[in-house]
Amino acid sequence: MTLKNAKILSAAFAIAVAFCVCWKPVQVKAGVQDEAKDPMAAENVKRGTKLFQSNCAFCHGPTAKGSSTGPSLIDSSPVRHDKDGDLIGAVIRQGRMDKGMPPFTTLDAAQISDLVAYLHARVQATDSRETAGPKSGYQLKHLLTGDPAAGKAYFEGQGGCVKCHSVTGDLSGVATKYQPTELEGKLLYPRGKPSKATVTQRDGRKFSGTLSHVDQFYVAVIDTNGRYRSWDRSNVKVEVEDPISGHLALLAKYTNKDVHDLFAYLETLK
Amino acid sequence: MISLPIWKRSSKLRFAWIILLTMPASLQAQKEFASGSIAPVREQWTTFHGDSSGKRFSALTQINRDNIKSLTLAWAFQAHSTTIKATPLMVDGVLYFTVPDHTWAVDAKTGTKIWEYVRPSEGNHIGNRGVAYYKERIYIGTPDAHLVCLDAHDGKKLWEVEVADVKFGYYISLAPQIVKDLVLVGTSGDQADVPHAIHAYNWQTGKQVWQTSTTPLKMGDPGSETWPNEKTMLRGGGAAWMSGTYDPDLNLVYWGSANPHPVLAGPVRKGNNLFTNTILAMDADTGKVKWYFQVNPHDTHDWDAVQTPILFDAPYKGRQRKLLAQASGNGYYFLLDRETGEHLVTAPFVTQDWSKGIDEKGAPIPDPDKEPHSDGALTASAGFGGTDWMSSSYDPQTRCIYVTGREGYSFWYLALDENGLAADHQGGGSLALYSKYYTIAIDYETGKVKWRREAGEGYGFPGILTTAGHLLLTGDLDGNVLALDPADGKALWHKRLGGTMNSTPMTYQVDGRQYLITCVDSVVYAWSLPETN
Structure with a gap:
C-alpha cells in the first residue's frame, strides 16, 4: 500500500467513524450495567467466578456471602487483608482442617490467582454503593x-x-x-435547565435573560446580549420563571x- | 465606642476586680446560660461543641446585634486543603482544627500557623470534624480508624491506637470527646456488614477502658428481640459518627447512633433494629446504657440519629427539668428528660411524608409505601433527611433550638439478589431529586416552628452558633455567611466568602477582643470589631 492510498483509506475511515458518531444516536442498552464500573466484569474475575462456583460455592454460598455450612468470605479478615493472594492462597492450598475446610491441591497457581481476583471483586461489589443501585443501570x-x-x-x-x-x-x-x-x-x-428572570429597576427599565444567581441579597442575569448584570435586590423587582416548576x-x-x-x-x- | 472587657489569664488581681464589678450580671448569666453545673461557653472554646452541653451558645457579647454591621476581617488562614468541616477549638490563645490527614495549630489572634501535623492514611476521607483537647494534648480520629494523641505545644505524636479495622470500611470522622479522664470516639462506615461501638480510652496511655456496642452482639442480649435472627443482627450498623454530650451531675454521656445494615433493605431485617438510630445515655465510667430512646425504628432511608443531643435546663409544663433535645436526621424534633429518658415531645420541623404517625413511645412509624421498592418509591423528603451533621444550637435567651433543615423529594429503590439478600451493601439506592434548605427556630417546649428562613437549594452543611449578643451565626447554600436575629430570623449581616460554609461558626475572646470564626472551603476567616485606636 502506498502512503497516498493509506492516507485516503484512513481519511475514509475517519469519515465513516464521524458519520457513525454524527448519525447514530448514542446507544445505551437499557438494563445493562456499565462494565467499566462493574468489578465482576474483568476477565480474571470471570474465570474466578466459574472456579468459585465449582469449588467453593457449595460451602461459602453462590456470592461468597456464606451458607449454612460455611462462613461468608465477604466478612473474612484474611480476605480483606489479603494482598495478591498472600493470605487467601495459603488457605486454599492448605485448607483449614480445624474448621472443616479441606486443602484444594488440584488448583494451580493461575487458578488460585483467579479465585483471589474473584474474592477481591466480590468484596468491592458488595461494599459498593453503585453495583446494585440506580447508578449501575438497575435492571x-x-x-x-x-x-x-x-x-x-x-x-x-x-x-x-x-x-x-x-x-x-x-x-x-x-x-x-x-x-x-x-x-x-x-x-x-x-x-440543568436554567431559569429565566426579568429584573425591573426603580427607573422602570427591564432586563430579561437567563438567571445566573438569586438570593435574598442580590440577583444576576445573563441578558439577551450575553452580558452579565447584577443588582442589589433591595433596588429591583425580580420575576423568576423556572422551566421545570411543573x-x-x-x-x-x-x-x-x-x-x-x-x-x-x-x-x-x- | 466599643467597651472591651479586660481579662488576662495571668492577672489574678485584675480578674478578681472584674468578677467583683460584674458579679450580679455574670452570676445571673451563669445561671441562665448554664446546663446544670456545665458553665456557659465564654472566652475559650474547649470542645467540639464549645462545652459538654452541645448548646453551641456563647455567653460573649462584645460582638452583638447592635454592632454586627461593623464586623471586619481580622485575619484569614489558607489551609490549601479539602473542605474544612471541623469546628476549631480555642484553648489558651491557640486554634486547633483538622481536615482528614491534617491537623493545624494556629495563633488565634493573628492566624499564624504554629504547627501542622500530617499523617497520610488509607480509608474514607469524607471529612473530619476536629480535635479534642485535654491537659495540653490533642486527640484526633483518622480515616483509617485510629485515635492519635499529639502534644498540643508542637504537634508531635505521643501515641496512637487502632480503634477498628479499616479493611472493613471503618473510619473516624468525628471530633473525639473528653469525659473526665477518658477520650471517647465512635466509628463511621456502612460499606461492610459490621457492628459499631463507642470506645473510651485512657487519656494518658491510650488503653481502652470501655466499649459500648450500638447493636446487640448475641441473641438474648437487650435489644436482640428487635432483630429477626443473630446472623442478621450481626450485620450491625449503628455507626457512632458524631461525638456526644456529657452531664457531669448525672455522670451520663449521650450519643446518637446511625442506620442499620443493610442500609436500605428493610425486608431482610424486619423489626425495630435496636440500638440503631437511637439516643443512648451511658454511664461515663463504664459505658453501661442507663436508658435509650429510639428516634427512628426500622430505618430504611439512612436518616441516622447522630445529631447532637443538646443538654439544657428549662421548664416543661411548669416544672424545671433537665432536658435533652435532638433535631434528628429523620426531620423530627425530640425532647426527652435526660435523667430518666422520659419522652416529652415529638414534632416535625420539616414537611415530609415517610411516617404515618407517632407510636406510643413517641417514635415516628414508617409508612411502608414510602420505603424503598424494587420499582422505586417516591418520598417527600430531601434525599439525605431533614437535617444532617451540621450542628444545631440552643439559645437560652430565646429558648429556641435552631437547626438547618431541608425539605424536598427523593426516589428510593430496593435491590435484593436472587437469594432475597441485599444485592450490595446498601441493598438499593436513591435519587435525591430536590432539596431546599431552611434555618429553623423550634420552640423547645412544644416543638413548634417559630420561624424559618429560606437558605437555598442543593446540598450543604452549614451549622449554627448562637451568642448572648443576640446573634445567630450560620450560612446558606447561596454562598452567604450570615448573622441572623435569633428572635425572628432577619438577616443582620452577610458576606459572600466564595463557597458554601460546610462547618459551624464558633467564637472566642483573646486579650479582650472577641473573634468569630467561619470556615468556608479550605479557608478560616476570623472576624472581629474594628480596633478603636
Missing part, C-alpha cells in the same frame, strides 16, 4: 411494573405533560437515550403508581 425488569396505557393517559391528561413535551418532538426515542433509572430520574426532576408541582401530587405508569409509557418511546 429494567424490576422497574417496568407500570401500565403504559395509564401512563399515556396521565401524560396527556392529569399530568399536563403535553403543555411542554411532545412524544414525537423532544421526547422522540427518549427511552434509547438514557439508562432506565436515569430516565426515571429525569422524568421526576430533570436538572415537575416540582407534580412531585407533590404523584402516587407511586403514577410514576411507574409514566415511566412504563416513556420506556415505549424507542
Whole structure:
C-alpha cells in the first residue's frame, strides 16, 4: 500500500467513524450495567467466578456471602487483608482442617490467582454503593411494573405533560437515550435547565435573560446580549420563571403508581 | 465606642476586680446560660461543641446585634486543603482544627500557623470534624480508624491506637470527646456488614477502658428481640459518627447512633433494629446504657440519629427539668428528660411524608409505601433527611433550638439478589431529586416552628452558633455567611466568602477582643470589631 492510498483509506475511515458518531444516536442498552464500573466484569474475575462456583460455592454460598455450612468470605479478615493472594492462597492450598475446610491441591497457581481476583471483586461489589443501585443501570425488569396505557393517559391528561413535551418532538426515542433509572430520574426532576428572570429597576427599565444567581441579597442575569448584570435586590423587582416548576408541582401530587405508569409509557418511546 | 472587657489569664488581681464589678450580671448569666453545673461557653472554646452541653451558645457579647454591621476581617488562614468541616477549638490563645490527614495549630489572634501535623492514611476521607483537647494534648480520629494523641505545644505524636479495622470500611470522622479522664470516639462506615461501638480510652496511655456496642452482639442480649435472627443482627450498623454530650451531675454521656445494615433493605431485617438510630445515655465510667430512646425504628432511608443531643435546663409544663433535645436526621424534633429518658415531645420541623404517625413511645412509624421498592418509591423528603451533621444550637435567651433543615423529594429503590439478600451493601439506592434548605427556630417546649428562613437549594452543611449578643451565626447554600436575629430570623449581616460554609461558626475572646470564626472551603476567616485606636 502506498502512503497516498493509506492516507485516503484512513481519511475514509475517519469519515465513516464521524458519520457513525454524527448519525447514530448514542446507544445505551437499557438494563445493562456499565462494565467499566462493574468489578465482576474483568476477565480474571470471570474465570474466578466459574472456579468459585465449582469449588467453593457449595460451602461459602453462590456470592461468597456464606451458607449454612460455611462462613461468608465477604466478612473474612484474611480476605480483606489479603494482598495478591498472600493470605487467601495459603488457605486454599492448605485448607483449614480445624474448621472443616479441606486443602484444594488440584488448583494451580493461575487458578488460585483467579479465585483471589474473584474474592477481591466480590468484596468491592458488595461494599459498593453503585453495583446494585440506580447508578449501575438497575435492571429494567424490576422497574417496568407500570401500565403504559395509564401512563399515556396521565401524560396527556392529569399530568399536563403535553403543555411542554411532545412524544414525537423532544421526547422522540427518549427511552434509547438514557439508562432506565436515569430516565426515571429525569422524568421526576430533570436538572440543568436554567431559569429565566426579568429584573425591573426603580427607573422602570427591564432586563430579561437567563438567571445566573438569586438570593435574598442580590440577583444576576445573563441578558439577551450575553452580558452579565447584577443588582442589589433591595433596588429591583425580580420575576423568576423556572422551566421545570411543573415537575416540582407534580412531585407533590404523584402516587407511586403514577410514576411507574409514566415511566412504563416513556420506556415505549424507542 | 466599643467597651472591651479586660481579662488576662495571668492577672489574678485584675480578674478578681472584674468578677467583683460584674458579679450580679455574670452570676445571673451563669445561671441562665448554664446546663446544670456545665458553665456557659465564654472566652475559650474547649470542645467540639464549645462545652459538654452541645448548646453551641456563647455567653460573649462584645460582638452583638447592635454592632454586627461593623464586623471586619481580622485575619484569614489558607489551609490549601479539602473542605474544612471541623469546628476549631480555642484553648489558651491557640486554634486547633483538622481536615482528614491534617491537623493545624494556629495563633488565634493573628492566624499564624504554629504547627501542622500530617499523617497520610488509607480509608474514607469524607471529612473530619476536629480535635479534642485535654491537659495540653490533642486527640484526633483518622480515616483509617485510629485515635492519635499529639502534644498540643508542637504537634508531635505521643501515641496512637487502632480503634477498628479499616479493611472493613471503618473510619473516624468525628471530633473525639473528653469525659473526665477518658477520650471517647465512635466509628463511621456502612460499606461492610459490621457492628459499631463507642470506645473510651485512657487519656494518658491510650488503653481502652470501655466499649459500648450500638447493636446487640448475641441473641438474648437487650435489644436482640428487635432483630429477626443473630446472623442478621450481626450485620450491625449503628455507626457512632458524631461525638456526644456529657452531664457531669448525672455522670451520663449521650450519643446518637446511625442506620442499620443493610442500609436500605428493610425486608431482610424486619423489626425495630435496636440500638440503631437511637439516643443512648451511658454511664461515663463504664459505658453501661442507663436508658435509650429510639428516634427512628426500622430505618430504611439512612436518616441516622447522630445529631447532637443538646443538654439544657428549662421548664416543661411548669416544672424545671433537665432536658435533652435532638433535631434528628429523620426531620423530627425530640425532647426527652435526660435523667430518666422520659419522652416529652415529638414534632416535625420539616414537611415530609415517610411516617404515618407517632407510636406510643413517641417514635415516628414508617409508612411502608414510602420505603424503598424494587420499582422505586417516591418520598417527600430531601434525599439525605431533614437535617444532617451540621450542628444545631440552643439559645437560652430565646429558648429556641435552631437547626438547618431541608425539605424536598427523593426516589428510593430496593435491590435484593436472587437469594432475597441485599444485592450490595446498601441493598438499593436513591435519587435525591430536590432539596431546599431552611434555618429553623423550634420552640423547645412544644416543638413548634417559630420561624424559618429560606437558605437555598442543593446540598450543604452549614451549622449554627448562637451568642448572648443576640446573634445567630450560620450560612446558606447561596454562598452567604450570615448573622441572623435569633428572635425572628432577619438577616443582620452577610458576606459572600466564595463557597458554601460546610462547618459551624464558633467564637472566642483573646486579650479582650472577641473573634468569630467561619470556615468556608479550605479557608478560616476570623472576624472581629474594628480596633478603636
